[in-house]
Amino acid sequence: MGVPNASRRSVLLGLVLTGTVGGLIRPAEASAAAPPVKSPPIIGCGAWRARPPSTPVPVWDRRPVRIIVHHTATANVTDLSRGAAEFVARKIQEFHMDRRRWIDTGQNFTISRGGYVLEGRHRSLEVLRTGSRHVEGAHCTGQNVEAVGIENEGTYSSNAPPDQLWDRLRDMCAYICHQYGIPPTEIGGHRDFKDTLCPGDRFYGMLPQLRTEVADLLGEPLSDRAARRASWPLLRTDSSGPEVQAAQHLLRAAGLTVQPHGRFDERTTAAVRDYQRIHRTEEINGLIGGETWPLLVTARGTDRQEVALAVRALTPAGAVRASAIPGEEEWKRMLNAGRRS
Ligand SMILES: [Zn+2]
Known part of the structure; x- marks a missing residue:
């Protein structure tokens, strides 16, 4: 599975990053002039009846430095209810624990097509509230110590995410950026780090818009150029140029x-x-x-x-x-x- 190796790599990378990026991060408490950024409602593990993790989840005594956006690559369901959101959270946990043999859900948070935000890995919510610690997930090898992972329900290669999902993702990203002092330019997609289609071509193409909207909520507007930061193009069969x-x-x-x-x-x-x-x-x-x-x-x-x-x-x-x-x-x-x- 490569996860233990990846964790070691993350640790090394994380130490370097905290040393170099730390000084550039705006401390959450220094944002007196910024508008208040509120947390969207988040359904905790207890409320959606998560299973306990198989071993205690690792909690790092430092802030994550970026957010990684994923799609679940599951069906674009039309049931937008809270019940459907909790069902998805349970299905993902079952898959991650029983098939992948992970200790718990891999991502820190899940957002349903109906716009419900759910805690993924245990303690992610409690720790996010502190603004100073981070729960190591299992959503992007090599980035799990540095990045908060958000799984968005659906497949977004050609379809755009529904408005309810989009709005909650934007609010959630703004809250996470606010809590940890993460610059909105550090909102990326899974494919920025791995050879994967995730989070889908359409969704990935909307990340500059997401960074822009998050920056606006934080009261720190971004230039178009900053929002469209340079990235690795994903090449695959039939690409050309x-x-x-x-x-x-x-x-x-x-x-x-x-x-x-x-x-x-x-x-x-x-x-x-x-x-x-x-x-x-x-x-x-x-x-x-x-x-x-x-x-x-x-x-x-x-x-x-x-x-x-x-x-x-x-x-x-x-x-x-x-x-x-x-x-x-x-x-x-x-x-x-x-x-x-
Ligand atoms: Zn992904």
């Missing part, structure tokens, strides 16, 4: 056999799977997302000429010198340069 060509050059740089024609064909999918196998990513699924991109752009022992061709594919004007190897943020910026608004 300069991003795919760049990825193909980077796969070649790592020694894989693939033609750099800019079409994500079957051969490319197979090469990505080989690459993921070599690098032991969590999923071997042929998707290039938030786990495989950072590996591709920072891999050791790469063929510099192929790396330069990858850069050239993204910057046809040749703005970057062939000898310069860009950093992660520069790659993200280049990969987002051609994105339509």
Whole structure:
């Protein structure tokens, strides 16, 4: 399952992050001028009749630094009642405990299609109220110590989330940001960190709007540019364009056999799977997302000429010198340069 390893990684990453990001975070108590941010109603584990966790949940004596948005990839049900929301919470817990063998529900909070917010993992609510501690979840390997995970009921690859869900997600994110001093720009999607379709193309495309609305609630409006922060594009079978060509050059740089024609064909999918196998990513699924991109752009022992061709594919004007190897943020910026608004 890879979870114990991931936890160790998270610990290391978390320590680094608290050291560097800590100073930039606005303390919750320093927001005297900001409008009051209220908690939406949240249904606790006891109220939805959760099973007790199989072992005590880990609670960290420090603040999380981001929020990760998920979709449950379940049916877009039309029953928007509280009963349906509690049923979903129980089903998820059952799946996580009995099938995945986790100690409890993986995410910290769940939002139903009817807009009910429920506590996911035990103690997440009590700890959120303190504004200083965090319950480690199991929703995004490598991020569980740093990030609050919110599962939104439904599948949002082509459908948008219903208004009730959206409004409660916005209110919930604003409350979490307020409690922990998390900047709204640190609201991300599961695919920002892993090779996954979650939270769906449509929902993921709405995250800039979510950041904007949350920032407005906090009384700290964001510029469009900040709301649309650079991200790793999720590439998959049938994707095409300069991003795919760049990825193909980077796969070649790592020694894989693939033609750099800019079409994500079957051969490319197979090469990505080989690459993921070599690098032991969590999923071997042929998707290039938030786990495989950072590996591709920072891999050791790469063929510099192929790396330069990858850069050239993204910057046809040749703005970057062939000898310069860009950093992660520069790659993200280049990969987002051609994105339509
Ligand atoms: Zn997810």
